[in-house]
Amino acid sequence: MSLKTFTREEVTRHNVEGDLWIIIDASVYDMSRFVDMHPGGAFPILEFAGKDATDDFYGLHRQDVLVKYDRYRIGTIANEQPQIEFYKSGEMSKVPYAESSAWMGFKSPYFNDSHFKFRVAVRKICDSLADEARAFEDAGTKPSDEFMKKLGENHLLSMNIGPGPMLHGLVLPSGLKGEDFDYFHEIIVHEETARWKVRGFDDGSVAGMVISAPTIINFGTPALKKKYIPDIFSGKKRICLAITEAFAGSDVARIRTTAVKTADGKHYLVNGTKKWITGGCWADLFSVAVQTDKGMSMLLIERSEGVETKPIKTSYSPSAGTAYVTFENVLVPVENLLGKENQGFVVVLSNFNHERFVMITQVSMSARLVIEECFKWANQRKVFGKRLIDQPVIRNKLAKMVASLESVHAWMENIAYQMNNMTYDEQSEKLAGPIALLKYQATRMIHDVSDDACQIFGGRAITKTGMGRTVETLQRTYKFSAILGGAEEIMADLGIRQAMKYFPRGARL
Ligand SMILES: Cc1cc2nc3c(=O)[nH]c(=O)nc-3n(C[C@H](O)[C@H](O)[C@H](O)COP(=O)(O)OP(=O)(O)OC[C@H]3O[C@@H](n4cnc5c(N)ncnc54)[C@H](O)[C@@H]3O)c2cc1C
Ligand code: HEM
CATH class of the missing domain: 1.20.140.10 (Butyryl-CoA Dehydrogenase, subunit A, domain 3)
Structure with missing residues (x-):
C-alpha cells in the first residue's frame, strides 16, 4: 500500500470511534479496525486518538509490535523524519556496551578483519532463524528436523565445537576458510546464537551436541568418526552427553551405570540410569559414562532396544529436551568404546x-x-x-x-x-x-x-x-x-x- 502524507492538524480530526488515527514517530496509524482487538484494550487507543502517542507507545511496547502491525500504517507526517531507528538484519547495535569492545570502536589485539566480516554474516544467518527458534521455545517443542538441517547447512553445528580438522576444507559464513577459523570466531558463533534469547531451545538444539560430539571427535576410532560425525554436523542425527545420575552429579566417579563384557567379548551389556540429560529426549546417540571392571569408561550408545528417555520438567522450556534416561540390558558393540577401557575419566575431564x-x-x-x-x-x-x-x-x-x-x-x-x-x-x-x-x-x-x-x-x-x-x-x-x-x-x-x-x-x- 502506498503511504500518504498528512499534516498533524489533519490527524487531530480522526478522533472518534470508527475513525481513529494516532501518530507514532512521524508515522500515522489507522486504529479504527484494530481498536477492539488491541491487547491493551480500547481505552488507551481512544485516549490517544488524533494525537501523537510516541512516548507512551514506547513506554508500553517493544518495537517489533510496529513491525508486526505495519499494515495499519497509512502514512507519514509531512516534513517530519522518524527519530527512532529500526533494527536491520546484520547491523551492530549502537547502544552503549551492547556489543563487545572491538565492535564499539575500541582497538583490539585479538580481532581482525576476518572476525568483523564473519560476525555480520553469522548475525544475518542467526537473524533469519530467530523467529523459528522463538516459536519452538514458546511452544516447548522439539527443534524440528528441518531446523536442525538449516543449522547444519550453515555450519552452525560444527563451528560450535571450535577450530579443528573437521572444519578444514569448508567455506564458512563470510567466505572464511575452515582452516582459518579460530577461538575468536568461535566466540562470535556462540554470541550470535545467544541472540535468539531462547536458552532452553538453544540447549536442546545445540548445547547437548556441543558437549558430546567432542567425545567422538577426540576419542572415537576413525570408523566411529566416519560413521557418525557427518550426520551429527549436518543435523541428521542428534547426540547428547550422559554422565550425571541421580546418585552422582558433581561427584562423577560415583556413577553406578555398569557395562559388563559379554562372554564372546563382542559387546558390553549396559544397565543403569542417567538424569538431566540435555537433548536426551530426542537424541539418536548417547555418549555415556559407565563403570567397567576396573574404573570408568565412555561408550557411544545408539538409541536401541533397552534405551528409554522421558522428559524432566525444569524451569526452562521443554525444548531443551532434558531427559531421564534408562539403559536396561542394552547391547553395545565394543567398537563403540571412546578412549581406553577404564580410562573414561580422561574423556570426561578433557x-x-x-x-x-x-x-x-x-x-x-x-x-x-x-x-x-x-x-x-x-x-x-x-x-x-x-x-x-x-x-x-x-x-x-x-x-x-x-x-x-x-x-x-x-x-x-x-x-x-x-x-x-x-x-x-x-x-x-x-x-x-x-x-x-x-x-x-x-x-x-x-x-x-x-x-x-x-x-x-x-x-x-x-x-x-x-x-x-x-x-x-x-x-x-x-x-x-x-x-x-x-x-x-x-x-x-x-x-x-x-x-x-x-x-x-x-x-x-
Ligand atoms: C537442566 C540440566 C541439564 C543438564 N544437562 C546435563 C547433561 O547434558 N549431561 C550430564 O551428564 N549432566 C547434565 N546435568 C547435570 C549437571 O551437570 C549436574 O546437575 C551438576 O554436575 C551438579 O550435580 P548435582 O545436581 O547432582 O549436584 P550435587 O553434586 O548433589 O551438588 C549439590 C550442590 O552442592 C555443591 N557441592 C557439591 N560438592 C561440593 C564440594 N565438594 N564442596 C562444596 N560444594 C559442593 C554443588 O556445588 C551443588 O551446588 C544437567 C543438569 C541440569 C539441571
Ligand atoms: C500501532 C499502534 C499499536 C499497536 C499495533 C499496539 C499493539 C499492542 C500489542 C500487540 C500489545 C500486547 C503487547 C505485549 O504483550 O507486549 C499492546 C499492549 C498495550 N498497548 Fe498497544 N498498540 C498500539 C498502540 C497503543 C497506544 C497508542 C497505546 C496508548 C498509549 C497503547 C496502549 C497499550 C497498553 C496499555 C497495553 C498493555 C501493556 C501491558 O500489558 O503492559 N497501545 N498493544
Whole structure:
C-alpha cells in the first residue's frame, strides 16, 4: 500500500470511534479496525486518538509490535523524519556496551578483519532463524528436523565445537576458510546464537551436541568418526552427553551405570540410569559414562532396544529436551568404546575445558543482551515524570552491570588467546584452573546482572511477554549455568586447587 502524507492538524480530526488515527514517530496509524482487538484494550487507543502517542507507545511496547502491525500504517507526517531507528538484519547495535569492545570502536589485539566480516554474516544467518527458534521455545517443542538441517547447512553445528580438522576444507559464513577459523570466531558463533534469547531451545538444539560430539571427535576410532560425525554436523542425527545420575552429579566417579563384557567379548551389556540429560529426549546417540571392571569408561550408545528417555520438567522450556534416561540390558558393540577401557575419566575431564569456555561465552552474551535492554528501557520508561536513567540509583545499577560484564569479557578474550596459542597438552595443563575460575566469576556476574535488571524492569521482569521478555527469560534460566558443567562451588575449588599445584614451595610471607 502506498503511504500518504498528512499534516498533524489533519490527524487531530480522526478522533472518534470508527475513525481513529494516532501518530507514532512521524508515522500515522489507522486504529479504527484494530481498536477492539488491541491487547491493551480500547481505552488507551481512544485516549490517544488524533494525537501523537510516541512516548507512551514506547513506554508500553517493544518495537517489533510496529513491525508486526505495519499494515495499519497509512502514512507519514509531512516534513517530519522518524527519530527512532529500526533494527536491520546484520547491523551492530549502537547502544552503549551492547556489543563487545572491538565492535564499539575500541582497538583490539585479538580481532581482525576476518572476525568483523564473519560476525555480520553469522548475525544475518542467526537473524533469519530467530523467529523459528522463538516459536519452538514458546511452544516447548522439539527443534524440528528441518531446523536442525538449516543449522547444519550453515555450519552452525560444527563451528560450535571450535577450530579443528573437521572444519578444514569448508567455506564458512563470510567466505572464511575452515582452516582459518579460530577461538575468536568461535566466540562470535556462540554470541550470535545467544541472540535468539531462547536458552532452553538453544540447549536442546545445540548445547547437548556441543558437549558430546567432542567425545567422538577426540576419542572415537576413525570408523566411529566416519560413521557418525557427518550426520551429527549436518543435523541428521542428534547426540547428547550422559554422565550425571541421580546418585552422582558433581561427584562423577560415583556413577553406578555398569557395562559388563559379554562372554564372546563382542559387546558390553549396559544397565543403569542417567538424569538431566540435555537433548536426551530426542537424541539418536548417547555418549555415556559407565563403570567397567576396573574404573570408568565412555561408550557411544545408539538409541536401541533397552534405551528409554522421558522428559524432566525444569524451569526452562521443554525444548531443551532434558531427559531421564534408562539403559536396561542394552547391547553395545565394543567398537563403540571412546578412549581406553577404564580410562573414561580422561574423556570426561578433557571435555570440560571447552564446554565451560562455551558456557562462559553464552553467559557473557546473555548479560550483554539484558544490559542493552536495560539501557533502552531506562531511557524510554518514564516514572515520576522522569526517565528511569535520570535516577542516580538506576545509573548506579547499570554501572555495576557493565563493569562486571566487561571484566568477565576481557578475561574470556584472554583465555581464547591462550587457547589459540597453546597446544592441547599445554591447555590441559594450564587452563583448567583459570577457565573454572572464570566460569565461577561469570555466573556470579550474571546473578547480579539478572537481579539488577529485574529491579530496573519492575513487574515486566517477571512477565513472559512484552517489554520484559528477555529479562524474564534470564531470571528464570541464569542459574542453569551456575550448576551445569561444574557447579559454582566446584569451579571455585578447582580453580584454587589447580593454582596451588604451582604454588612455589619456598614462598613465605
Ligand atoms: C537442566 C540440566 C541439564 C543438564 N544437562 C546435563 C547433561 O547434558 N549431561 C550430564 O551428564 N549432566 C547434565 N546435568 C547435570 C549437571 O551437570 C549436574 O546437575 C551438576 O554436575 C551438579 O550435580 P548435582 O545436581 O547432582 O549436584 P550435587 O553434586 O548433589 O551438588 C549439590 C550442590 O552442592 C555443591 N557441592 C557439591 N560438592 C561440593 C564440594 N565438594 N564442596 C562444596 N560444594 C559442593 C554443588 O556445588 C551443588 O551446588 C544437567 C543438569 C541440569 C539441571
Ligand atoms: C500501532 C499502534 C499499536 C499497536 C499495533 C499496539 C499493539 C499492542 C500489542 C500487540 C500489545 C500486547 C503487547 C505485549 O504483550 O507486549 C499492546 C499492549 C498495550 N498497548 Fe498497544 N498498540 C498500539 C498502540 C497503543 C497506544 C497508542 C497505546 C496508548 C498509549 C497503547 C496502549 C497499550 C497498553 C496499555 C497495553 C498493555 C501493556 C501491558 O500489558 O503492559 N497501545 N498493544
